[in-house]
Amino acid sequence: MAEKIATRQAYGDALAEFGVDESIVVFDADLSKSTKTATFEKKYPERFFNMGIAEANMMCAAAGMSTCGKTVFASTFAIFAAGRACEQVRNSICYPNLNVKIGATHAGISVGEDGASHQMLEDIANMRALPNMVVISPADAVETRLAVKASIEHKGPVYLRLGRLNVPVIFDETYKFEIGKGVELKSGSDVTIIATGLLVHEAITAFDILAEKGISARIVNMPTIKPIDEDIIVKAAKETGAIVTAEEHNILGGLGSAVCEVVAEKCPVPVLRIGTKDKFGKSGKPALLMKEYELTDEDIVKKAEEVLKLK
Amino acid sequence: MDKKTLLELKKKAVRVRKHILDEVYSAQSGHPGGSLSSTEIFTYLFQNEMKLDPANPKWMDRDRFVLSKGHCAPGLYASLAVRGFFPEKDLTGFRSIDSYLQGHPSMKDVPGVDMSTGSLGQGISTAVGMALAGKLDKKDYRVFTLLGDGEIQEGQVWEALMSAAHYKLDNLTAFIDHNGLQIDGKISDVMCPEDVVEKFRAFCWNVIQIDGHDLEAIEAAVQAAKAIKGKPTMIVAETIKGKGVSYMEDVAGWHGMAPDEELYKKAIAELDEAMALLEVE
Ligand SMILES: Cc1ncc(C[n+]2csc(CCOP(=O)(O)OP(=O)(O)O)c2C)c(N)n1
Ligand SMILES: [Mg+2]
Numbered sequence: 001m002a003e004k005i006a007t008r009q010a011y012g013d014a015l016a017e018f019g020v021d022e023s024i025v026v027f028d029a030d031l032s033k034s035t036k037t038a039t040f041e042k043k044y045p046e047r048f049f050n051m052g053i054a055e056a057n058m059m060c061a062a063a064g065m066s067t068c069g070k071t072v073f074a075s076t077f078a079i080f081a082a083g084r085a086c087e088q089v090r091n092s093i094c095y096p097n098l099n100v101k102i103g104a105t106h107a108g109i110s111v112g113e114d115g116a117s118h119q120m121l122e123d124i125a126n127m128r129a130l131p132n133m134v135v136i137s138p139a140d141a142v143e144t145r146l147a148v149k150a151s152i153e154h155k156g157p158v159y160l161r162l163g164r165l166n167v168p169v170i171f172d173e174t175y176k177f178e179i180g181k182g183v184e185l186k187s188g189s190d191v192t193i194i195a196t197g198l199l200v201h202e203a204i205t206a207f208d209i210l211a212e213k214g215i216s217a218r219i220v221n222m223p224t225i226k227p228i229d230e231d232i233i234v235k236a237a238k239e240t241g242a243i244v245t246a247e248e249h250n251i252l253g254g255l256g257s258a259v260c261e262v263v264a265e266k267c268p269v270p271v272l273r274i275g276t277k278d279k280f281g282k283s284g285k286p287a288l289l290m291k292e293y294e295l296t297d298e299d300i301v302k303k304a305e306e307v308l309k310l311k
Numbered sequence: 312m313d314k315k316t317l318l319e320l321k322k323k324a325v326r327v328r329k330h331i332l333d334e335v336y337s338a339q340s341g342h343p344g345g346s347l348s349s350t351e352i353f354t355y356l357f358q359n360e361m362k363l364d365p366a367n368p369k370w371m372d373r374d375r376f377v378l379s380k381g382h383c384a385p386g387l388y389a390s391l392a393v394r395g396f397f398p399e400k401d402l403t404g405f406r407s408i409d410s411y412l413q414g415h416p417s418m419k420d421v422p423g424v425d426m427s428t429g430s431l432g433q434g435i436s437t438a439v440g441m442a443l444a445g446k447l448d449k450k451d452y453r454v455f456t457l458l459g460d461g462e463i464q465e466g467q468v469w470e471a472l473m474s475a476a477h478y479k480l481d482n483l484t485a486f487i488d489h490n491g492l493q494i495d496g497k498i499s500d501v502m503c504p505e506d507v508v509e510k511f512r513a514f515c516w517n518v519i520q521i522d523g524h525d526l527e528a529i530e531a532a533v534q535a536a537k538a539i540k541g542k543p544t545m546i547v548a549e550t551i552k553g554k555g556v557s558y559m560e561d562v563a564g565w566h567g568m569a570p571d572e573e574l575y576k577k578a579i580a581e582l583d584e585a586m587a588l589l590e591v592e
Contacts (some may be wrong), residue, residue, distance in 0.1 A: 025444075025447070046447070047447070049443065049478070051474055052470075052473065052474065052477075054467075054470035054473070054474065056432070056433075056436070056466075056467040056470060057436040057439070057467055057470035057471050057473075057474055058436075059436075060433045060434075060436030060437045060439075060440065060467070060471075061436050061437065061439045061440035061443065061471075061474065062440060063426070063436075063437050063440060064377070064426060064436065064437030064438060064439060064440025064441040064442075064443075064444070065440035065441065065443055065444040066440070067375075067418070067425065067426065067437075067440075067441060067444075068371070068440075068441055068444035068445070068448070069371065069444075070444055070447075072440075087430060088430075088433055088436075088467075091427070091428075091429065091430045091433060092426075092427070092430075092433045092436070092437055095417070095427050096417070096418050096419055096426070096427040097419065
């Protein structure tokens, strides 16, 4: 089994690495040890500001500071970043199109034991609906590092969706990341699995199970949910004729919805969505929750078989 | 300030008030009440205090102003126009589809606007961010923000107050337009946040209470704020909502309502009379 690193850890490391750039400032809301911004704080204490348990103020202060030429990373749990402070993000960051990057950790049900109040399953939906916002959901540590780098280079708001759980490292140093680009990880012709975040690894293992069953699946990693890579979706629809989407998010409003929007308008083919089914999470071990909420490779396989019948 | 400057500023305040009336009357919408109660604050800051360059609105070392109570855009726009950021004749385009003068301040559309506001409670936080950046970069620009007395019912304002005191942002000066009214009526009836002076003090701010229509008092308070080290300053400006237009004064209904032609003419006549009195001073 490959090395396991949480994307939040890779985020903290990347901030410390790219923090040599003196225009980078990091804000946190009393969660720096969990969001891993503490790694940046240790290296650059003068450019780290703890704003206390006050996420609304933090988002707007980040907006104000960015107008003075800073690239501000504001971090907290996804539930508070995209939930509590959603309107602050909309009006003070997105409307004026400011250079604030939201490092939202503990997204999704894989938060585990903390339960529903802390398992953000609607953030992609909330953030993707905001004009000017870029939404990135990295699959592993390598992609997270590159996404942080790309976020710094991109002028404007970015929402980085990061996880708590240690997850396998999928990519190596040769991996290329570009905002707005999906990546074909495995070629196939019967069906395409489009996955994001934690579910990318599940999609890769599903590929092998499907292959054993004689099904040729194309696997696409979709790290940027917005702007979505329309070309790779249309190509998949045309060439494989069926799509399964997979994400650790409500099936309403997330990657699945974004893919359906493109498919419905540009090249209608059957699409089935893996995600939480418009319900709240609960406490438990992450792996058990992933099973119970049908977010595993086995579930992807089942959906792939189902979607083939709709072709 | 000397007598001559004071007289000039008083005249500019009347000019700003007339513009506010023009803006709201031409748009047949907008917020005259709070714009008129803040007119002396706007006028002192924009015409006498702030380091600004109308030819270079994004000059990095400029003083900043955040209109936390963004609905008072008519007062801000009038002040920016009088200071020379854009032509005064553009003001009557306020809120219309062809104009850059959005209903609430938009920093991407209006030269001289430092932050987009309109959602109450957020502006002061953005001002905190600007002041923090000033400290980080060891710049000597100052950050000003203006809040409503109803606005401070928003919990976020108190988050911002706490953070400004924590980071000792003595480069930040906030004004609260203490006009006693919000949309649904008297602050004391809707949701009373008094005693505001004591509350701001308890949040470790330097607090100065003044007559918010007295330009010299505003100047003295701003200068005192500059002299204080290690603390942000809150200037509690006692004002009359709708100040300068007799029928609007202290009437909650004029918070967000435009006058019809007859009332508009009456208001302009009153302001012309005020100007005439200043001319003979
Ligand atoms: C978050 C938010 N809630 C509600 C409003 C609608 N609103 C606009 S102005 C206003 C009353 C503001 O009263 P106050 O702060 O006292 O302003 P002033 O009297 O100076 O006009 C309200 C409720 C808003 N703009 N933002
Ligand atoms: Mg008021």
